[in-house]
Amino acid sequence: MSPVEPSYPKFPFARPSGDEPPSEFHRLLRECPVSRVELWDGSHPWLVVKHKDVCDVLTDPRLSKVRQREGFPEMSAGGKAAAKNRPTFVDMDAPDHMRQRSMVDAFFTDDYVTARLPFIQDTVKHYLDELIEAGWDKEIDLVKHFALPIPSHIIYDILGIPHGDFDYLSGCDATRTNGSSTAAAAQAANEELLKYLGGLVGSKTTSPGKDIISSLVVEQLQPGKLEKHDVVQIAFLLLVAGNATVVSMIALGVVTLLEHPDQLSRLIEDPTLSKPFVEELCRYHTASSFATRRVATVDIGIRGQTIKAGEGIIASNQAANRDPEVFPDPDIFNMFRKRGPEEALGFGFGAHRCVAETLARAELETVFSTLFQTVPGLRLAVPKSEIQWAPLTKDVGIVGLPVTWDKV
Numbered sequence: 508m509s510p511v512e513p514s515y516p517k518f519p520f521a522r523p524s525g526d527e528p529p530s531e532f533h534r535l536l537r538e539c540p541v542s543r544v545e546l547w548d549g550s551h552p553w554l555v556v557k558h559k560d561v562c563d564v565l566t567d568p569r570l571s572k573v574r575q576r577e578g579f580p581e582m583s584a585g586g587k588a589a590a591k592n593r594p595t596f597v598d599m600d601a602p603d604h605m606r607q608r609s610m611v612d613a614f615f616t617d618d619y620v621t622a623r624l625p626f627i628q629d630t631v632k633h634y635l636d637e638l639i640e641a642g643w644d645k646e647i648d649l650v651k652h653f654a655l656p657i658p659s660h661i662i663y664d665i666l667g668i669p670h671g672d673f674d675y676l677s678g679c680d681a682t683r684t685n686g687s688s689t690a691a692a693a694q695a696a697n698e699e700l701l702k703y704l705g706g707l708v709g710s711k712t713t714s715p716g717k718d719i720i721s722s723l724v725v726e727q728l729q730p731g732k733l734e735k736h737d738v739v740q741i742a743f744l745l746l747v748a749g750n751a752t753v754v755s756m757i758a759l760g761v762v763t764l765l766e767h768p769d770q771l772s773r774l775i776e777d778p779t780l781s782k783p784f785v786e787e788l789c790r791y792h793t794a795s796s797f798a799t800r801r802v803a804t805v806d807i808g809i810r811g812q813t814i815k816a817g818e819g820i821i822a823s824n825q826a827a828n829r830d831p832e833v834f835p836d837p838d839i840f841n842m843f844r845k846r847g848p849e850e851a852l853g854f855g856f857g858a859h860r861c862v863a864e865t866l867a868r869a870e871l872e873t874v875f876s877t878l879f880q881t882v883p884g885l886r887l888a889v890p891k892s893e894i895q896w897a898p899l900t901k902d903v904g905i906v907g908l909p910v911t912w913d914k915v
């Protein structure tokens with residue numbers, strides 16, 4: 508008789524409701540920090556949940572991010588198909604990873620983002636004015652009219668996309684990501700975006716500017732260090748990588764503040780508190796929780812468990828952000844929480860840590876030092892349970908957020 512395969516819980520775990528992380532994480536944090544789960548394709552990668560183990564996984568050079576390696580944990584059939592494409596730095600290991608990442612990271616440094624702050628502030632103000640104008644006589648969707656356009660507008664500008672093309676590109680991107688588009692429409696929008704970027708690479712060759720695509724063309728493509736295909740793919744990556752996460756974090760921030768009126772009042776009085784608010788927001792809600800996956804290239808041990816070469820690992824930054832050993836009372840939202848030496852892991856950790864973290868924080872801090880200060884009476888137009896939440900087995904997020912305020 509062949510041995511019976513043990514059964515493992517299906518992953519991703521479902522959130523019990525809207526913005527609560529899966530309760531399974533609490534149990535695993537207490538009882539079983541290194542476990543196995545079952546993915547959609549029947550594979551059984553390891554799941555690590557403790558803050559320390561997640562940091563160890565994300566800095567271990569024996570673990571790979573190359574998705575073409577056998578055993579890399581893919582989250583869907585679409586992901587498995589995409590893994591066959593030529594990778595960008597997000598899916599590379601050292602030294603290729605840093606070689607390609609360093610071609611763009613000058614556009615995401617503290618200094619660069621500080622220099623772009625006036626543009627970020629103008630963008631937030633522009634969409635806030637539009638929200639107020641469009642919502643003066645009715646309830647209005649804060650996602651569509653405010654959260655969604657802000658991060659795209661900002662990254663389009665940094666990439667060097669002409670302002671006249673912003674609406675066209677936003678339309679393509681919406682079709683690509685909108686869950687109600689057919690697969691064929693989403694695929695066509697994807698191809699249209701890639702074709703558009705290909706054309707833009709051509710025009711930057713003849714008249715470069717001071718933007719990311721121009722820099723890739725002049726410093727990498729023209730000297731023959733990158734092929735055109737790679738320039739287009741890197742631009743595409745930056746165009747789409749983090750927008751949806753920023754959108755979710757804006758909407759989640761609004762809901763979270765309305766649930767914590769004392770902290771909201773303090774923030775309205777003192778907008779500089781947007782910094783600790785965003786810090787706590789990015790711990791409390793982990794809106795990018797599936798990127799931190801790796802595959803072992805040799806046998807390794809974690810807490811006495813052997814993970815064999817070729818086995819996948821999911822390092823859950825979402826669970827680690829609620830690890831009570833690092834964040835006491837982890838389920839309480841407290842922007843005044845005492846910070847220890849360990850950071851929250853919302854932006855990842857190690858070499859692949861989010862390249863655009865400073866930019867994303869600047870966008871969120873600008874939003875939360877402006878939104879409620881301008882519209883202090885902003886409130887939800889529906890009960891929390893009726894918010895259009897992202898599907899419960901996907902990253903936490905909000906698809907539509909009807910809001911209103913007292914109009915005089």
Ligand code: HEM
Pocket residue numbers: 565596597598608658662744745746748749750752753756794795796798799800824852853854855856858859860861862863864866867
């Ligand atoms: C609040 C917003 C954001 C969050 C929470 C977030 C989260 C993350 C996380 C967790 C990773 C780590 C993946 C890993 O370890 O494998 C990551 C990587 C990355 N993020 Fe973000 N991100 C955000 C915004 C953005 C934005 C706005 C962009 C683009 C403009 C962006 C571009 C990237 C890229 C290109 C990587 C790959 C870095 C590498 O592999 O070296 N992210 N992000």
